[in-house]
Amino acid sequence: MWLYFRFPLSFREVEELMLERGVIVSHETVRRWCAKFGQAYANGLRRKRPGHGDKRHLDEVFIRINGELKYLWRAVDADGNVLDILLQNRRDKAAARRSFHRLLKTTRSVPGVVVTDKLRSYGAAHREVMPSVEHRSHKGLNNRAENSHQPTRQRERAMKGFRSVGGAQQFLAAFSGISPHFRPRRHRMTAAHYRTEMTTRFAIRDQVTGVAGLPAAA
Template sequence: PEYARSPRRRAPRPGDKWHLDEVFVNIGGVRKYLWRAVDQHGKVLDILIQGKRDGKAATRFFRTLLKKQGCRPRVLITDKLASYQVAHRQTMSATEHRHNKYLNNRCENSHQPTRQREHAMKGFRTVGSAQRFLSSFSRISPHFRPPRHRMTATAHRTELTTRFRVWDQVTEQTLAA
């Protein structure tokens, strides 16, 4: 968590277009729902694990998201889950809401690193540990995944070297304190 807070402080403000999605995860053999919000640049805004996928759970996620971000989006993009419409009416009725099966691919793709990590860890044991880990992991993971398709191999190596240097500085400062 300490390492995850450092990149968050330096990060620019989130974009004005938010993509929201939920996916199920098995935690200790019980199905839970992982709610995730991503802006149009692919930056993870918030993650919340809950036991249900109803309107009350969606409203809780919207409220925690708004509280952490401190601003409202211009556009909210979700899939066709009816719970999002309930939460949208109660918390962000002035925001434009687009719900379409295909507009939400940015958020669907942001679940992939979580699934890979979940598989490597052989699942999560408790909701609390999963919430703590995924909140930190979603902040740290993109630091080591630059947009490879947009740069040459030399630029990619240079970028990774720079990012690892920054990571070493952040971790050394935390260990020294």
């Protein structure tokens, strides 16, 4: 299951990789693992992260699901960690307001600064939901949120598109919490620092999944 969330692989590719290691699983088994454990593991990893500061970056991107255009609203912190995602039919004021409300509920805190692009829906929703919070509306300042869409696009291509709104929401909610855990900013690290960081992250993964408490194999 971790292979599926960590890399832009399809179910079949994960199945083949497991087979190479002598583990026989079916396409449906991998899907059920992801549905059953994905969100719980993502929530566990989020709880292990340090505080996410008081700055929020919000952005939306279109996704086609069975030929229908939907919009994926995403909120990230200053480090690019995904705080919340929400699939909606529109990108109007009501959709932006719903995204703001959901972000406040998910993070359980009021941000100090909200950064968005120049979509007017953000400004209208901001004045209603959190008028006391500073709002910076500028496309160049919102690269954090825009870059966070890239893993989703990679996954979308690997899966040859999403089949349903509910399935996409369920998968992306877990994927956005797990995938970044294995994607530190490697371009800013030395090789030694990267190896140490990944060792720490795999140890955290073992704690979240309960593997750390199991006896070592002979």
